[in-house]
Amino acid sequence: MVMSSENSVGxxxxxxxxxxxxxxxxxxxxxxxFELVFETYGTLNAEHSNAVLVCHALSGSxxxxxxxxxxxxxxxxWDNLVGPGKPLDTRKFFVVGVNNLGGxxxxxxxxxxxxxxxxxxxxxxxxxxxxxxxxxxxxxxxHLGIATWAAVVGGSLGGMQALAWSLxxxxxxxxxxxxxxxxxxxxxxxxxxxxxxxxxxxxxxxxGGHYAENGVIPTRGLRLARMVGHITYLSDSQMGExxxxxxxxxxxxxxxxxxxxxxxxxxxxGDKFARFFDANTYLMMTKALDYFDPAYAYDGNLAAxxxxxxxxxxxxxxxxDWRFAPARSREIVFALLHNRLHVAYAEIECDAGHDSFLLDxxxxxxxxxxYLENIAV
Amino acid sequence: MTEHERRVKAxxxxxxxxxxxxxxxxxxxxxxxxxxxxxxxxxxxxxTRDVSGYGVEIDGDxxxxxxxxxxxxxxxxIECGLSGFEDKSFDHVIISQALQTMHATEGILNEMLRVxxxxxxxxxxFAYRTNRAAIAAGRMPVSEDLPYDWFDTPNVRFFTIADFExxxxxxxxxxxxxxxxxxxxxxxxEDPNLNGSLAFYRLGRGS
Numbered sequence: 001m002v003m004s005s006e007n008s009v010g011x012x013x014x015x016x017x018x019x020x021x022x023x024x025x026x027x028x029x030x031x032x033x034f035e036l037v038f039e040t041y042g043t044l045n046a047e048h049s050n051a052v053l054v055c056h057a058l059s060g061s062x063x064x065x066x067x068x069x070x071x072x073x074x075x076x077x078w079d080n081l082v083g084p085g086k087p088l089d090t091r092k093f094f095v096v097g098v099n100n101l102g103g104x105x106x107x108x109x110x111x112x113x114x115x116x117x118x119x120x121x122x123x124x125x126x127x128x129x130x131x132x133x134x135x136x137x138x139x140x141x142x143h144l145g146i147a148t149w150a151a152v153v154g155g156s157l158g159g160m161q162a163l164a165w166s167l168x169x170x171x172x173x174x175x176x177x178x179x180x181x182x183x184x185x186x187x188x189x190x191x192x193x194x195x196x197x198x199x200x201x202x203x204x205x206x207x208g209g210h211y212a213e214n215g216v217i218p219t220r221g222l223r224l225a226r227m228v229g230h231i232t233y234l235s236d237s238q239m240g241e242x243x244x245x246x247x248x249x250x251x252x253x254x255x256x257x258x259x260x261x262x263x264x265x266x267x268x269x270g271d272k273f274a275r276f277f278d279a280n281t282y283l284m285m286t287k288a289l290d291y292f293d294p295a296y297a298y299d300g301n302l303a304a305x306x307x308x309x310x311x312x313x314x315x316x317x318x319x320x321d322w323r324f325a326p327a328r329s330r331e332i333v334f335a336l337l338h339n340r341l342h343v344a345y346a347e348i349e350c351d352a353g354h355d356s357f358l359l360d361x362x363x364x365x366x367x368x369x370x371y372l373e374n375i376a377v
Numbered sequence: 378m379t380e381h382e383r384r385v386k387a388x389x390x391x392x393x394x395x396x397x398x399x400x401x402x403x404x405x406x407x408x409x410x411x412x413x414x415x416x417x418x419x420x421x422x423x424x425t426r427d428v429s430g431y432g433v434e435i436d437g438d439x440x441x442x443x444x445x446x447x448x449x450x451x452x453x454x455i456e457c458g459l460s461g462f463e464d465k466s467f468d469h470v471i472i473s474q475a476l477q478t479m480h481a482t483e484g485i486l487n488e489m490l491r492v493x494x495x496x497x498x499x500x501x502x503f504a505y506r507t508n509r510a511a512i513a514a515g516r517m518p519v520s521e522d523l524p525y526d527w528f529d530t531p532n533v534r535f536f537t538i539a540d541f542e543x544x545x546x547x548x549x550x551x552x553x554x555x556x557x558x559x560x561x562x563x564x565x566x567e568d569p570n571l572n573g574s575l576a577f578y579r580l581g582r583g584s
Contacts (some may be wrong), residue, residue, distance in 0.1 A: 253502065314444075333451060334461040340407075344444050347452045349437065363437055370444040 009041045012076070013067035014106065019139050023101075026291075029126035029178040032115060037106035038062045038098040038139055041082060046143070050377035051146040052093045053137060054078060054153035055311065057159035058229070059277060065090075080360040081087030087369035093150065101136045102128040102284050110226040110280035111212070123209020123280060130157070130292045134164045136370060150375050151175035154323065155357035157285070160292050163332065164311040167294055173376055177314045180321055180357040181278035182328035183302050183335070184293035189323065192232050193286040196225035200279050209280050217280045223270035225282060230269050235320035281307035287311070302331060303338035312342035314371045316364070318356040319349045344371060348372045390521070393562050397577050398471060398497055401554070402426050406468040409433065409493060411455050411485070412475030415442025419449075430467075456481045459488040467493040474522075474575075476500050476530045486548055486580075495553070496580040502557070504537035505574040514569075521560040522574045538570040544582065554579040568583045 016037050023031045039062050044051060054064050056077070065082035067075050082088045082095050083261075099107040102125060110125040117124075141149065152173050153161040159181025165173045185193070200206060203221030207214045243262040258264045300303040313336055317329035326347045333345045348364050350356040356364070392416075395418055402408060406428045410419050413432025416439075422428045432438050432450040443450035453461075456479055470493035472485070477500050479485055489496040501522035508518035525532065536544075538557065541584040545552055557565040557573025565572040 059492070269389055330453070330461060334463075336460075337451075337466075338463060341428070342449050343431075343451070344440075344449055345451045345453075346437070346440050346444075366441055367444060374444070376445050 007083045007356075009066040009076075009083050011069045011088055012039050012063070013068070014039050014062060016106065017122070017140065017143050019136075019143075022060065023132070023135060023139075026129045026230055027124055027127045027144060028123055031101075031126060034101060034110070034136065035106075036098055036101070036110075036136060037210045038066065038096060039066075040097075040144075041065050041078075041095045044094040044146070045377060047377075048145055048147065049150060050093050051141075051144070052095045053080065053089060053141070053149050053152045053165075054088070054095060054097050055080065055133075055137075055152065055158035056097070056100065057156040057158045058282075059156070059273070060158070061103065062097040062099040062107075063105070080118075081357075081365070081368065084148065085339055087365050088153065088372055093372070096140070096144065096146075098140055100128075100133045102288075103279060104276075104278035104281040109278070110209070111278055120212050121280075122212055124281060125146035125284070127284060127287060129375055130160050130164050131168060133288070134168050136167075137161070138169060138172070147172065149173045150377055151177055151372070152370060153177040153179075154181070155179040155315070156181055156354065157289055157292075160289075164292075164294065166311040166313075167305065170308050172311040173311045175314065175371075176309075176311045177316075177371070178329070179314075179316045179331060180318055180324055180329075180354055181315075181332070182324040183331050185290055186230040186328075187264050190290050192228060193290055195228050197286055198226070199224035200283055203273035203279075206279065211279065211281075212319070217274070218313065219274045222274040222277060222279050222282060223267075227266045227275075230266060232323045233353060233355045235322065235351060238282050238351050238353055241351070298355065304336040306335045306339050306341070307333075309336070309339065309341060313344070315345045315366075316357075317344060317347050318353070318364075318369065319347065320351055321354045321356060323354040380421065390562070391417070392421075392557075393434075394473060394499060394575070395501050397556060397558075398422075398473060398499065399425055399472065401497055401577075401579055402428060404428070404467055406430075407466075409462070409467040409470040411470065411489070412478065413448070413450065414439050416446040416450060418471070418473055419499040420446050423448075443524075454487060454525050455479065455488075458484060459492050462488075462492040464473065464491055465494060469493055469497055471497045473497075473499050474501065477534045477536070480533055482534055483544070483548060486545070486550060490550060490580065490582055494581065496550075497578065498580060499538070499575060499577045500541070502538050502573050502576050503535045503537065504570050505560075506571055507560070507574075509571075526561055538573060538576050541576070541578075545578075549582065551583055553581050561579030 005024040014037050015307045018035045020033045063076045064077045065076035084091045100103040102109045110121045114121045152165045154162045159178040162176040200221035203218035205216040206218040248258045294305040295302040317326035336343045408430035410432045413434050416432050435454045440452045470489045482529045511518035556577040557569035558575050561572045
């Protein structure tokens with residue numbers, strides 16, 4: 001096996017594009033034009049038939065692969081997948097990563113200045129949905145001259161975007177790779193999101209979402225939100241293996257400081273996240289997750305909702321993922337089957353819970369490689 | 378026999394199995410293949426019969442094989458039934474030499490005739506002449522169609538043509554057609570339970 005450093009896409013640079021036409025959002029609100037930041041890897045072929053869109057999940061960005069010249073430590077979040085000779089092979093495909101609308105990595109979002117007020121949007125940024133992201137991504141596709149994606153790929157919330165692409169633009173997507181995802185959130189999923197949101201909005205530094213104007217950041221809330229989220233990304237067994245009941249100081253301290261290693265880990269993850277992620281974006285992302293439900297307009301009938309899809313699908317789930325368990329992927333699979341669409345469904349044995357989709361488990365990557373190799377460009 | 382010869386022979390044998398099954402599948406049908414392995418039967422059927430179909434397979438490496446072969450596949454354990462598959466959503470459901478590797482024989486047969494109009498089943502006949510001879514000599518049979526040693530066989534149900542037909546009768550499953558072949562691939566007409574090494578069935582609810 002080739003090491004990832006040997007077949008990296010190397011130094012990359014983000015690009016930015018402005019769309020002047022207003023975008024009507026699913027909520028009924030309208031954005032008066034917007035900007036998206038994105039990165040591309042590989043070369044768009046003459047037929048423009050080899051483009052692959054990679055959609056990010058809750059905390060991801062447009063920076064999927066490679067690193068920046070001035071920040072070599074900042075490696076893309078799916079670098080193990082994307083590169084020359086990697087499963088999503090940049091010698092074959094032209095890969096596009098985009099920071100979604102409402103994001104906090106440079107695309108128009110709550111941190112941007114509202115042209116109507118001259119101040120940052122903050123809490124006034126309109127609520128955007130998975131469908132709105134797809135609509136914005138379609139404008140980026142137009143800008144890049146991509147009439148049809150060879151594939152749209154995503155894990156978790158990213159997988160929902162791939163599914164939404166197949167419904168919103170059935171003619172513009174040939175393959176959808178929906179990984180560790182679900183056709184809608186369960187009550188338990190929404191409940192976890194609500195705990196995360198309440199952690200943020202109840203932080204005294206939140207100021208109704210206008211914390212930036214007050215020169216503060218609701219760090220404590222963001223930190224808690226990430227901690228609770230992180231628990232749902234890992235499996236019980238993996239947490240047990242990684243931390244067990246290991247003690248920080250080798251003995252019980254009978255205090256509320258860090259006693260157990262798992263506490264230290266969660267605090268570290270929370271601190272790290274709160275330093276760079278925007279609280280309003282986090283709130284909005286979790287709401288986008290909650291609202292996603294293509295079957296909602298079809299009386300809950302997912303098969304009816306998917307009737308318009310034309311793409312071929314690769315669906316994968318992970319055995320220890322309890323956030324979006326394999327049964328959730330099977331719902332998608334059987335709705336596709338009802339519509340007689342092509343689908344390959346793999347249920348992958350992996351110990352790492354929901355986050356498995358980001359790892360380079362050999363069997364998982366072999367499946368992706370095999371599927372992507374068979375896509376004609 | 379060299380490894381190469383063995384492989385060629387296995388491939389010939391497999392092609393023969395496929396051809397028998399394909400003979401029962403009208404062109405353009407919708408087919409479900411249970412225990413589909415790496416999807417080569419489905420690929421054969423799509424190439425020769427223009428069928429559209431899905432495979433069902435539990436083994437991860439076989440699922441990878443299906444994807445490499447460009448065959449639609451669903452990774453799941455059919456021992457737990459076929460829930461998710463809608464009633465009569467396929468023209469044919471096939472289980473090719475895999476029924477003997479599963480415990481839930483009755484459940485699987487019933488489920489097959491729930492999701493498809495007709496089932497095609499093939500299995501090695503445990504009562505085939507050479508198998509009987511092996512048992513009579515005090516040894517578990519190893520043959521063309523039962524190629525495993527007793528200690529590493531994937532088979533968990535050992536049954537004969539007579540046994541299978543009894544079970545079908547008990548489950549109200551109608552045998553629409555049966556073909557049996559000896560180890561050389563010759564069709565058997567006389568006393569198939571003794572002379573047939575491999576049995577193929579078309580099954581349905583009612584004739």
